[in-house]
Amino acid sequence: MNVSFYTLGCKLNYAETSQLQSIFERDGHTVVAFGQPTDAVIINTCTVTENADKECRQIIRRALRVSPAAFVGVTGCYAQLQPEEIASIEGVDAVFGAKEKFKITDLVRDFRKSDTPHCFVDDVDGALDFVEAQSSETDSRTRAFLKLQDGCDYKCSFCTIPLARGKNRAMDFKLIPEKIRALEVIGYHEVVLSGINLGDYEAATGETFTDVVRQIEEMQPRLRVRISSIEPNLLTREIIEIIAQSSVFCPSFHIPLQSGSPDVLRQMRRRYKAEYYRDLIYTIKGLMPSAGIGADVIVGFPTESDAHFEETFAFLHELPVSYLHVFSYSERENTPAAELSAQTGGVPMQKRAERSKRLRTLSAKKKFEFYKSQCNTEHTVIPEQRSAETGFWTGWTENYVRAEFAGAPSLVQAPMRVRLRETDGETVLSDMLEGALLFDASEVSYIPIMS
Ligand code: SF4
Numbered sequence: 001m002n003v004s005f006y007t008l009g010c011k012l013n014y015a016e017t018s019q020l021q022s023i024f025e026r027d028g029h030t031v032v033a034f035g036q037p038t039d040a041v042i043i044n045t046c047t048v049t050e051n052a053d054k055e056c057r058q059i060i061r062r063a064l065r066v067s068p069a070a071f072v073g074v075t076g077c078y079a080q081l082q083p084e085e086i087a088s089i090e091g092v093d094a095v096f097g098a099k100e101k102f103k104i105t106d107l108v109r110d111f112r113k114s115d116t117p118h119c120f121v122d123d124v125d126g127a128l129d130f131v132e133a134q135s136s137e138t139d140s141r142t143r144a145f146l147k148l149q150d151g152c153d154y155k156c157s158f159c160t161i162p163l164a165r166g167k168n169r170a171m172d173f174k175l176i177p178e179k180i181r182a183l184e185v186i187g188y189h190e191v192v193l194s195g196i197n198l199g200d201y202e203a204a205t206g207e208t209f210t211d212v213v214r215q216i217e218e219m220q221p222r223l224r225v226r227i228s229s230i231e232p233n234l235l236t237r238e239i240i241e242i243i244a245q246s247s248v249f250c251p252s253f254h255i256p257l258q259s260g261s262p263d264v265l266r267q268m269r270r271r272y273k274a275e276y277y278r279d280l281i282y283t284i285k286g287l288m289p290s291a292g293i294g295a296d297v298i299v300g301f302p303t304e305s306d307a308h309f310e311e312t313f314a315f316l317h318e319l320p321v322s323y324l325h326v327f328s329y330s331e332r333e334n335t336p337a338a339e340l341s342a343q344t345g346g347v348p349m350q351k352r353a354e355r356s357k358r359l360r361t362l363s364a365k366k367k368f369e370f371y372k373s374q375c376n377t378e379h380t381v382i383p384e385q386r387s388a389e390t391g392f393w394t395g396w397t398e399n400y401v402r403a404e405f406a407g408a409p410s411l412v413q414a415p416m417r418v419r420l421r422e423t424d425g426e427t428v429l430s431d432m433l434e435g436a437l438l439f440d441a442s443e444v445s446y447i448p449i450m451s
Contacts, residue, residue, distance in 0.1 A: 001039040001111060002032045006059050009046025011135075011228065012194050013076060015145045017044045018135035020075075020102065027105045038067050040111045042104065045076035045086075047160050047332070052078040053085060060091045071111040075101045077164035080121060081333075087117040097121030098166060102131050124151075124166030132171060134183070142382045142395070142413050144188045145228075146179055147171070148212065149195030154231075156258075157269045158301065158329065158337040165196050173203035176212060177219050184223050189382045189415050190250075192226045199234025213239050217246055224380075224398060224415070229254040229296070232280050233272040244287040251288040252400035254325075255280070256296035260315025261308040264301050267340070274315060285320050290374060292400030293321045297359055300329040300352030302341035309355050316362060322370035322400070324363035328352040368425035374401050375422055378433065380415050383407065394427060405430040 003024050007017040020042060021031045032038050041063040045056055060072055074086050075096040083095045093114050096104055100120040107120050133147040152161055153168045171179075183191050193212070195201065201209040209230075216225055225248050232255050243249040259265050260274050284291050297316065299309065316324065329352060331338040340346075347355075379397035386393045392404045393411060397420075404427045405418055418430040 001029045002037070003029050003040040003042065004032050004034045004036060004038045004063070005042050005044065006034045006063070007044045008052070008055060008059075008078075009044075009048060009076065011145050011192065012133070012147055012150075012196060013044050013046060015133040015135040015147050015194060016101065016131075017042075019131070019133035020044070020104070023102060023105060029105075035062070035066060038063075038070050040071040040073065041067070042073045042075065044101075045074060045078035047077035047081055047164050053082075053089075056086065057089055060089060064091050069113060071108075071113055073104060073108070075104070077161065080124065080164045081160060083119045083121040087119055092117050094118040095121055098124050098164060099128060124164070126167070128166045128169055130169040130171055132179075134179070142188065142384050143190040143192060144183045144186075145192045145194045146183065147194050148176065149198050149201045152197040153200065154197060154271065155269055157267060157340070158298065158332065158335055160332045160335060161196060163334065168197060168200050168202065170195075170201045170203050173205055173207040173211065173215070176215060180216065180219070180221050180223070180225075184221055188223055189413075190224050190226060191221075192228050194228045197231060197234075198228060199230040209234065210236050210238050213242050213249070217242050217248055220248060224248060224250055226250040226252060227254075229256060231256065231271070232277050235280060237283070240284055240287060250398040250400070251291040252293070252398065253284060253291060254294040254296075257316075258296060258298045259301065259304070259308070260297075260312035261304070264304050264308050264312070267303050268298075268301060268337070278315070278319060281319055281321060288399075290377070290399050292323075292370065294323050294325060294400070295319075295321045296325045296327065298327045298329050299355035299359060300347040302329070302337055302344050302346045304329075304347055304355075313358065313362065316359070321366060323367040324359055326356050326359045326363065328356045364425060368423065371401055371420075371423040371425060371428050374399070375420050375428065378417055378419050379403065379430075381405075381418050381430070382415050383411055383413050386411070402427045403430040404428070405432050407432065 005017050005021060007014050043059055045052060071093050072091050073094045074092055079086055079095050080097045086092055086095045094117055099122045130150055135145045149170045151166045151168045199209050201212055257277055258268055258270055262274050331341050381395040381397050381403045383393040383395045391406055393407045394404045397403055403418055417433040419433055420428045420430045422429050
């Protein structure tokens with residue numbers, strides 16, 4: 001059977017779709033690109049997506065336009081939380097919850113269209129197994145995402161992820177070095193350690209995320225390692241110090257703030273105070289002045305007054321973060337924040353949009369300033385994509401600056417040294433340095449050449 005996949009949402013979802021593809025291939029099916037004629041389509045959904053329902057319908061319509069007889073299965077966080085809603089979408093044949101996601105080929109044998117969709121959705125209370133997953137972000141396989149942790153035991157008042165993903169669970173601590181070595185052998189040059197609440201990693205044998213970082217630093221892999229989003233209260237001084245001295249870990253951080261107002265943070269049930277977050281950023285910058293730091297912020301939380309928003313704006317304005325990921329709050333069923341919104345009426349949509357716009361503008365300024373501060377310095381970039389139009393390659397530096405530089409189509413996509421020159425705020429125009437390639441090409445087992 002031919003099967004295609006479509007993924008919505010976070011990097012972890014992409015990693016899990018790759019895992020699903022491997023399971024289907026192992027069971028004798030052929031994976032085809034989404035949009036190609038196929039016998040089955042599996043859609044991996046997200047609950048954070050604003051219009052999950054609308055998006056899901058559109059994707060199903062797109063798939064059935066090409067393959068009207070294709071079996072349509074829907075899984076992921078949205079499937080776990082709203083199975084009936086999904087089952088009612090025309091064209092859906094089955095819905096799979098979090099526990100059933102990796103058992104699709106066991107649960108369905110004939111993959112035929114059916115008049116009555118099947119719901120394979122159990123609740124996620126209690127202990128769940130950890131299912132491994134990894135993926136590449138680009139077809140050129142320069143960067144892999146390695147899932148180390150799943151689920152979340154926190155109770156942030158706006159978030160449905162714990163309801164969709166279940167309790168905190170983690171990869172076996174002893175397996176981590178061999179997973180990283182395996183990615184090295186395939187030829188990846190960067191691995192991003194990923195999880196839903198990565199910093200809350202806790203192995204069955206008791207090791208924490210600090211132990212994970214220490215273990216990876218000790219093994220000195222040849223690929224560089226990046227930490228994906230980590231909760232501020234879980235980013236320990238020891239982790240920061242290891243990264244500051246490391247030639248393996250990238251000095252780049254993604255640390256959700258959500259609000260700079262102490263009142264709003266409390267109502268969001270976040271586990272740190274604004275001053276703590278500020279100190280954390282200054283600690284990182286003190287040890288790694290050129291570190292790239294991104295922060296998530298939510299605007300329009302139900303109790304966020306104009307004064308609270310101004311507090312957040314001023315807080316971020318002063319803080320040396322490099323860019324912001326701005327989200328407009330949207331009500332999620334079965335969350336304390338949605339109840340607050342029902343009581344107070346919530347923040348009007350137009351106000352949410354205005355606040356979001358102001359923070360996005362602030363983010364653009366911060367990114368420009370950060371990129372400018374990095375001009376005339378040398379960095380290591382892994383070329384990821386080449387524009388046929390401009391002839392320029394783009395890739396990320398270790399401190400998360402998007403660099404672009406001229407290079408032949410046949411360039412080896414391996415780490416190379418560049419000098420950053422000038423920026424428009426989106427990328428930094430750079431020059432490849434002499435002897436830029438840091439790898440002996442004969443040592444690279446997988447050298448993708450773009451044609
Ligand atoms: S830490 Fe908070 S925001 Fe993040 S997944 Fe857990 S509950 Fe959601």
